[in-house]
Amino acid sequence: MQFCGQHRKITTKYLLFLLSGQTVFSTFNNHTGKTEGMNEHHRENTIIRMFHVYKRYGAKNALVDISIDVRKNEMLLVTGPSGAGKSTLLKLLYLGEPVSEGQILIEGINLSRISNKRIPFLRRKFGIIFQDYKLIPTKTVFDNIAMVLEVTGESFRFIQKKVSSVLRTVGMEGKLNAFPPSLSGGEQQRVAVARAVVGDPKIILADEPTGSLDSESASIIMGLLKGFHDRGTTVIIATHDHEIIRKTKGRALYLKEGSIQSEDVKPTKKRPITI
Amino acid sequence: MQFCGQHRKITTKYLLFLLSGQTVFSTFNNHTGKTEGMNEHHRENTIIRMFHVYKRYGAKNALVDISIDVRKNEMLLVTGPSGAGKSTLLKLLYLGEPVSEGQILIEGINLSRISNKRIPFLRRKFGIIFQDYKLIPTKTVFDNIAMVLEVTGESFRFIQKKVSSVLRTVGMEGKLNAFPPSLSGGEQQRVAVARAVVGDPKIILADEPTGSLDSESASIIMGLLKGFHDRGTTVIIATHDHEIIRKTKGRALYLKEGSIQSEDVKPTKKRPITI
Amino acid sequence: MKSGLIIFFIKRAIQDIFNNRFLHAVTITTIALSILIVSAFGLFLSNAGDIMDSWKKGIRIMAYLDKDVELKQIAELEQKILDLYGVADIRFISKAEALQQLKAEMNRQTSLFEDLKENPLPDVFEVQMMASTQNWEKIEVLAAQIERLPHVGGVEYGQHWLGRVIGIFNLFKFTGIVMACIFFMASVLIVANTIRLLFYSRQQELEIMRLVGATDGFIKAPFYIESVIQGILGGITGILVLFVIFWVITSNVEQDFSAGFFNLRFLPVGMFLGIIFGSMFAGWLGCYLSLKQFLKV
Amino acid sequence: MKSGLIIFFIKRAIQDIFNNRFLHAVTITTIALSILIVSAFGLFLSNAGDIMDSWKKGIRIMAYLDKDVELKQIAELEQKILDLYGVADIRFISKAEALQQLKAEMNRQTSLFEDLKENPLPDVFEVQMMASTQNWEKIEVLAAQIERLPHVGGVEYGQHWLGRVIGIFNLFKFTGIVMACIFFMASVLIVANTIRLLFYSRQQELEIMRLVGATDGFIKAPFYIESVIQGILGGITGILVLFVIFWVITSNVEQDFSAGFFNLRFLPVGMFLGIIFGSMFAGWLGCYLSLKQFLKV
């Protein structure tokens, strides 16, 4: 309830921003070289837009001039060698770090103009699988996953049902009361996946979701993510696993030293390619 | 110096154990079905022996009846699906956990009879790449690696030279003063590898040493490990990466639900197969 | 929903206090110790103040008259003294009365007075002062004024040690206030430290909570609840211990050497509530200071 | 090599104190406060004890003789009193002397004595007691013994308040010891807590160190060094603050109301060293208790 109110307010704010933010858009248009009309159509379907985004850590350029659009219900693969900036790219989206330069819009909300109070509500749009899992070692598997629903104020009954069902999907129903340090690497990763999807997020950010998994478990997890994608969720996967890249339909972004080296679009079943 | 004294004492202890430990050996002999003479020869060349090792966590059997011999300068691959017990197997070797049943001998030292005071000296035989890296987030990359040499009381000059050279080998020479949380997943893994090899250990235990690495970085790391192997180090690698298993020469152990399912011996360049 | 959330937080806070019971025990003990010392001092001061007041009430200026003063002049003098600022009451003691009193007091040497031809004592006015004339300087000024009046042969007032005692008492009071401030600050620091350490030990957890969309309020609330609980528990424990000590002392020692002399009371209710509120506030403030450092919102 | 390692550890410990300066500042402050309070009490007691001793030396039993005692009997009595256990010295004051003294004391009412036909005062023995006769009960026993001797008409000893004061002083002494124990325990707890928290916050680090082959000594040493440093710093700070307070008070207040009366001294060296050593020990013990819980070696 609270969230919807929040959302409406933010949308209003975004409209105001659009009225004042023409320069940014024209820059973008020049870059993509598309007509204004197409862009208008686009904007409605676009859930994430990045305009000339830079991220610097001291002298180090982690990301250089990234401009991409992600449509609603798109499957985007981000790939590249170690240290290319894959995780950094995801981090910028959920405001794990601020951008150094450029603009990011998520559902029309400009991240550089968002107030601190609204950051939590922004983050609730995302389900994130962190590369290092980020499980709380002092809480049980159940509590780790339930946390996502607790912060939005769901009832205990609902939380219990939902967490159990999601754990079953990732094959971890037996480890409900285990603590993360007592799990194997792959089991931890599966818990991290369960936590990311339990809140039915609009966007799933998956950073190496199968790095610690054998091929069988990996394909279960990939199947899960594809299932969410089929039901309308936008999915962004950062990975260096050739297997995943080969098997997954969608757009692949190849990063190297912070820049986009190539965009490789593979045919999806239903949708025509728009970028 | 201290270490050698330690070592000599332990060896004496082992001889006493041998004199009294006939039953254990005979069990072992029955299992392998080899003659006594061959085993005697064996023992000299063997660095790790596990006799009917079990590991239980509560009702969970993480390892079931594991009996293996690892020769000096062997390359052993441990593989199997997520939760099979690969990490647990390594953990038992460096006394990260005690065995529930059975015996482990490392260079003739029986781990279940070792005194607490000697555990640190046992651990200095190993260089360990942990699946979750286990880097200290509050120390720089340099300090993380230097620690291994500090505990043995090396001089600062030596430490500095050695750490720099090892970081160069893994391609992380530029991140000497970075803190682990500011590194990418793959970079952290390379630091973990550097720490494992900096002490020139007798045995390297590598738990998914390339899980977060793209194929190029991965082959650098595998090359490094093979280099150590060529110079006489015993290397045990736990991995689910088919690539590594296919490309690496050595013995492969396939675990499933805690038991050895198959032992697949691939031809090595120099040595004939002895088990 | 809202009240459900508060219950959820209080449950979490209590569970957390239990999980970190050693840390919290130390904090609560420290607060209790501070409170104990401050309130012991307060107790001492409040009782000593009572005694002091009764003593002060007992301070009288004795104005000795010249030998040959007539009745009319005495009446005039009485009026003059009463007119002085700070005088509450006045009583005339004739020399006959005075001798009677002296004889009664010196019962061991009564023979001394048996052979007196004539009463050698002077008439005297006993001047009582208003309660507002608290401090020693004012008493001295008043005595000097009285001495300057006609027909007054000399004045005597209080015992000199009372001046010293009042000085010491005021020093104690000052010390007490300074100590209360120090211990308040100490308590705040301790709570701040505890919260800071809890924060450190849960930094990872809180960071993760923030990443999954927890609001700052959701993250902060348990800390505030915990530190206020700490403050209250510390305060209550401190006062309880003080009460036990007080009870043991009064029931054993009082009859020995202060029966009927002092009448010891425990802390007045206002002070009691003040102390509890103070320790609660110390908890809150400690938490506030600690969290301010971490969350810049 | 060995001494190099110690320097390495001390460097680590100091660096670590600096890194966790807030935590350590709070710990040191708490220890300093405890030390301050305990040593303030010790200072008070050591000075009050001095005064008490001088007062006790001043306690005399006055034995009033019957009216018609002869010189020979007086000499006998003197011997008898001297023979009693606990009597240090004895002085005879004739009634003539006594009257002289009384006149001198009551200078305002000298006229009272002008017309005396006969000296109404009795002869008196002033009995001084040995220093060992410290407590009130012994004085009372001795006085009763003297009263029972022939020709003694009555005894008077001390002022009654002295008995009370001694009682209160002993109570204070007891309180002081209890407080010292409490604060010692508090300091130990605080140090234990600090170390425990440091331990928690570095658990991961220590676990990793252990995995790469660090011995227990290598891991523990910095903690011990840190906590002993904490103890020493806390102790020194506490005593320093006490000294400043003492200095301010003595240089401002002493001349006002205790000039020549008291002679305030700072803590005796033994006590000083004892306190520093105690706080050091508190640090060590706190660390020991804390580490014992974690490392079962």
Ligand SMILES: Nc1ncnc2c1ncn2[C@@H]1O[C@H](COP(=O)(O)OP(=O)(O)OP(=O)(O)O)[C@@H](O)[C@H]1O
């Ligand atoms: N907080 C930080 N401070 C400094 N440098 C950083 C920080 N975070 C990331 N970097 C640097 O930015 C670069 C990109 O990091 P990123 O984590 O995005 O790589 P990645 O593509 O995810 O690599 P991997 O596949 O190894 O996870 C790396 O060189 C890393 O060292």
Ligand SMILES: Nc1ncnc2c1ncn2[C@@H]1O[C@H](COP(=O)(O)OP(=O)(O)OP(=O)(O)O)[C@@H](O)[C@H]1O
């Ligand atoms: N401390 C522990 N307490 C309880 N169970 C444990 C503990 N450590 C491991 N286990 C269980 O033992 C099993 C084997 O774990 P292990 O970490 O050895 O698996 P693994 O083969 O390394 O798997 P992965 O490839 O996912 O890392 C798992 O099911 C795990 O949950």
Ligand SMILES: [Mg+2]
């Ligand atoms: Mg990454």
Ligand SMILES: [Mg+2]
């Ligand atoms: Mg594992």
